[in-house]
Amino acid sequence: MTFFEEQLEQGIFQICYCNKCNNTIWPPKETCYTCHGKTSWKKSSDRGIIIEFSKKNSTYFGVVEIDNGIRILGDISSTSPPEIGQVVRMNVSFRFKPNYSFIVENN
């Protein structure tokens, strides 16, 4: 497992950024895509906004933008239909693959 996956397994989404040019590197990598400098980690704020969503059976899923423009797909929990731009809280885990879950805040 990679460091990113190990951290997901512990419920932590680590953001990868370049020490030299400060760009966010997604998907995470030890070397910056732009300047090829070394990268480091910092924990996500675990907050995001809904960019787009749909629903399969009773589960909402969608694209959510978290820290520094990183966009990921996950399930969205909400007591009413989600809305574009709504703020969500993120929970993560890892079992063979990443799992991202979002809960609409101020439900």
Place this chain on the structure above:
Amino acid sequence: MSKVAIVGTGQTKFSKDDGNVEELLFESADNCIKSVNNYDSNNVDGVLVATNNNSKYLGAILSETLGIQPKISHSIEHLCSSGTNAIISAYAYISSGLSQMVLISGAESATNPGQVLEWDKSRGNFEHPIYWGSILTKSHKRKFETTDEELAIVSAKNHKQAMDNPFAYSNQARTISEVMNSKQITDDLRILDCSRSCSGSSSILLASEEKAKTFSDQPIWITGIGQKTTSASFTKNILEEVKSTRIAAESAYKMAKIESKNIDVAEVHDAFSVCELMAISELGMTSNDKSGEFVRNLFNTENRMINPRGGLIGAGHPLGATGISQTIEITNQLQGKSRKRQISNAETGLIHNMSAAGTSSSIMVLQN
């Protein structure tokens, strides 16, 4: 630089049943060889295979089974656009003079590993294409007020057109109502809005200008090529755009010295209904907000200029073979050999093939 022509084509019927990739490749390649005048295996100095299959050394295996000992032989994988990527690679070999005549064969079994891109960590648990298909559809509906009926027309049109394609996996007509009431996959996708992964194979033979007339009475010329890869991760897309298609189209039009209005017939990559609407907009044939109306008009007037063989939705989607079958359709159209599917007086045709939610696009312009 040599001009490059399509001089031979061959296909197998697409099927929902699984198939052996080596046998599928042989079947379409054998059909292709038999379509060529004065065929001599000694003239084929390149054999390229397009597939997502995990079998190894397929270029050499296909060469041996066909009795060819080429100079250049290898496989090419680029998910759903493996086929056009192989054709464009063969074009480059011939135009550079490294090769004179290249056989390109694409094949897939129905249970191929090319449907899921495991590397893309941004998809989380939502790896299957239906999820990005749903998100793109929802976004199109939201931004451009596209209706469910307009989306269903894409599928109804392509199923109808596939009825006259003997190689399509299904020859069943579907009404707009049947599409709209078909099994719901998500809130934004019905099963008949989705192309189906299936088994099948298609092959094409390219030749240099010097060789073309020897092997075909009606060589079809590749006059424009454009390719662009913007990312591999789905979530790096701007949801209402297919930027890779727009950039690739600009390159292809410039090379062919044409504009979108000059295209008589096109095969576009309708992985899902919404993809056809997005493609025709990015190709400059219409605008996003009028794309539904554009397709409705085609359907109502029985104009087959977009996806005459039924597209991916109507014909099926054996990933590595898809781009080659699209190219064969446009070749046949420009040769006037498409029978019931024929677009009258077609002189310029376009192929649009893309991968992984449009993160990569390949476009070719063909002329007779």
